[in-house]
Amino acid sequence: MRHPGTAADTIVIGGGMVGASIALGLVLRGHRVTVLDEGDRALRAARANFALLWVQSKGAGAPAYFNWSRMAAAAWPDFARQLEAMTGIVLHLSQRGxxxxxxxxxxxxxxxxxxxxxxxxxxxxxxxxxxxxxxxxxxxxxxxxxxxxxxxxxLDGHLNALALFHALHRAFGRSGGHYVPASPVRTITPTKTGTFILDTPHGYRECERVVLAAGLDNTRLAPMVGLHAPITPQRGQIMVTQRLPPFLDYPTNALRQTDNGSVLIGNSQDTVMTRQPVDLEIDAVMADRAIRSFPCLQAASVVRSWSCFRVKSPDGMPVYDHSTLWPGAFVASCHSGVTLAPNHTGLVCDAIHTGIIPPIMQAFSASRFTLTAASRS
Known part of the structure; x- marks a missing residue:
């Protein structure tokens, strides 16, 4: 059954931080955009986001990644002002280091x-x-x-990730975008006329361009349109304390104090791909390091802890690619959805809009993994 919903020339699969950023950038460029999102029951990578704008650890041995991250960090003040003006949502951006x-x-x-x-x-x-x-x-x-x-x-800083997520979606909707939750894409079928047919639980949708921003599901979807999205998922855990008086004026890579006073503790990494409950031993290690770093946390209560998944390629860098087999298909995968949001709304959308990957993005093609494997054989 062909879906009778809003017509779209571009469909973005995935409404997380990456998909929402790209969808907003495309609608601002005049595309009729629909976002098909599995919804909050998905293994959404945004749950694992620590809300850091982080450059200092990016790109050791990979200067293109450092430059890409630094470009995004420099764009954040203007990007935040634009989003706040469009939506009235305060992002609580702090970029003092x-x-x-x-x-x-x-x-x-x-x-x-x-x-x-x-x-x-x-x-x-x-x-x-x-x-x-x-x-x-x-x-x-x-x-x-x-x-x-x-x-x-x-170069570094942090913000309120929930406010950013809300602002991206509100700006997208106010700009004419169409968001469809509970719509996982089962298959993508390229047609002889250059369009794509997407099969969802609510019927088929057709579009001229399709952007894969589905996080972990990009690995399954990418081959359907001649793309490659290698992902090595990482499971992480995050703890949140009660609200505390201000004591952490700068974020660290593993702790930050939010605008409401609570402290986020994180930075664990493992490759367990299950929905199993929080590992209390990992929480204990994180708590011990947090208390050694800031003894005032000894008396703080943890009000919530959860596990979640990060989307990472084998070398940790983003993947951005056009399909040469089926032009009009594009894939975007990364684990720095907050830091890179201005680039996703900007240069990445320019690449999708024009069909031309700019030089600064060419290092992030998935072909680098094929070339590396060939050189080893």
């Missing part, structure tokens, strides 16, 4: 080595500073004695 704390000499050495490699790749154009304990305490007075030092970069 961020720190990665080290609790041992070995961790400090690792941070220094990684940062030196990024700086070398960038011709020393990587603003950062290695801080000792007293320098770290000057920025974060609440740190404990176990903190040896930290890496600081002024």
């Amino acid at each position: 961020g720190l990665t704390l080290a609790l041992s000499g070995a961790e400090m050495d690792h941070l220094a080595t990684r940062s030196a490699r990024i700086a070398c790749d960038q011709g020393s154009d990587f603003p950062h500073e290695m801080l000792d304990h007293s320098q770290t305490r000057a920025l974060l007075p609440a740190i404990g004695p176990d903190v040896v030092g930290a890496l600081f970069s002024p």
